[in-house]
Amino acid sequence: MALSILYALLPKGAILTAAKCAGSLILILVMLRPLVTLRVEDLAVPYxxxxxxxxxxTEQLTQDNLSSMEALIEEECSAYISxxxxxxxxxxxxxxxxxxxxGVPFPAEVTLDIPYNEMLSDTxxxxxxxxxxxxxxxxN
Amino acid sequence: MKGALTLLLCFWLMVCCATTAWAQLPEEVEEALPEAAEELLEDLGETEADTGTLQRGLRRMGEMAWDVLSRDFRASLRVAILLLSVVLLHGMTESIFESTGGSKMVNVIPLAFVLVVTMTTAGDMQTMIGTGMATMEELDVLAKALLPTLAAAVAAGGAIVSASVQNVATVFFANLLITLIREVLLPLVYCYIAAVTANAILPQQPLKGIATVLRKGITWILTGTLVIFTGYLSITSAAANSADTLTLQLTRSAISTAVPVVGGIISRATSSLLAGAGLLKSSLGVFGMLAVLATCLTPFVSMGVQYILYKLTAFFAGLSGGGRVVELIDALGNAFGLVLGMVGACAALLLISITSSISVVIA
Structure with missing residues (x-):
């Protein structure tokens, strides 16, 4: 805006030409300023x-899945035994x-709250x- | 225009993927909703089987969009009429100046009228940029709550690698896009506005080329980021899908070695997990889409109305004679379009990611 006012006020001639050259350089610098001040590390995405x-x-989601599966299988197996x-x-x-x-949970161990029962143990x-x-x- | 088509395509895919059932949504996702979106989506997150959840949400958005449109149209119309009056006055003033021996004096009329137009539109510009930036921050907060939960639901359905790849990619690209917009593109929008304003004052319009380069550059950067993200997601999803399918086959092999009772128990447990995960995935997908659209609704409608009205003003003003002031109004309308494009790009990135997540099916 300031440059535009300056161009309008300056008389035609060498001074105006020089002012326009200087003004153009200033405008280019102003426009490129965001790129110059940009911190490239903010945009960097290291592979x-x-x-x-x-x-x-992946590891976290796998563990979460396994935990959910284990809980379900343990519950079902306990219900089956009962x-x-x-x-x-x-x-x-x-x-x-x-x-x-x-990668699959299998029932491996059981604790029961009754004394040894041969038929149940075989089952x-x-x-x-x-x-x-x-x-x-x-x-006992 | 391309952004709007991308959004429509995502919306269509989302409608196709939406199921009839609904699951209880995680608290952290509901808490991450912006206030306007929360109000819009009230009662849609309850546990009930409802075929019309998506339709109800869209209907509410339609009603809200109409209210915002009516309110903003009236406010923007006043500015448009004012700008039209300025252009007509400019034309009359130029004619009078030329007829009274204007060539002998310094012509400051364009400068004066450009200043009037700039001061008239300055408030709208500041509001637009502030609203745009606030909306993008809200989308970022929503993404950080929604995406991990959606990834967990997708992973529970057996697509663990796909879920991880998509989640990490979306988070990275979302951060990249918002940083790029905040640090580079928004300052370039200011530069564009300054360039078109200065160009309107200078007689030979030497900055027209620079303004065009800035506008096209911003558009290309936004489009390019979305294209790269979509391409990356497509390529890596195919590879991740293969990895998940292989894992599933290995799991089936492991289960087949088990005794019948244990095999039956594991199958039932897997089915329960898949059913629950599928329900949550669909619910989160539909809710996520509605939340993103609800967050963008008001800013989109407001900026869209201003963009159209500025363009129409420039068109009608051009009928009365054209000139640099008319070109300035048209260019300021483009600035609204650029900020609208930035918000649209952030929303499109999230919608593409959500659509991609809920479309994952392991064979």
């Missing part, structure tokens, strides 16, 4: 950081723990594939 965050996120125990005339509360094999070993040594019974 290593990107890759690392993707890996972290149902089988009821068929044998026994009331039991079972706590099942899972182990991850090839747990056959149906849920939990070995005898990993079945923990309450001692």
């Amino acid at each position: 290593d950081v990107w890759e690392e965050r993707t890996a972290e996120q 149902e089988k125990a009821a068929q044998l005339g026994v009331t039991v509360k079972a706590e099942v723990l899972c182990e991850v094999r090839d 747990i070993a056959a149906d849920l594939d939990i070995p005898y040594e990993r079945q923990h019974w309450q001692e």
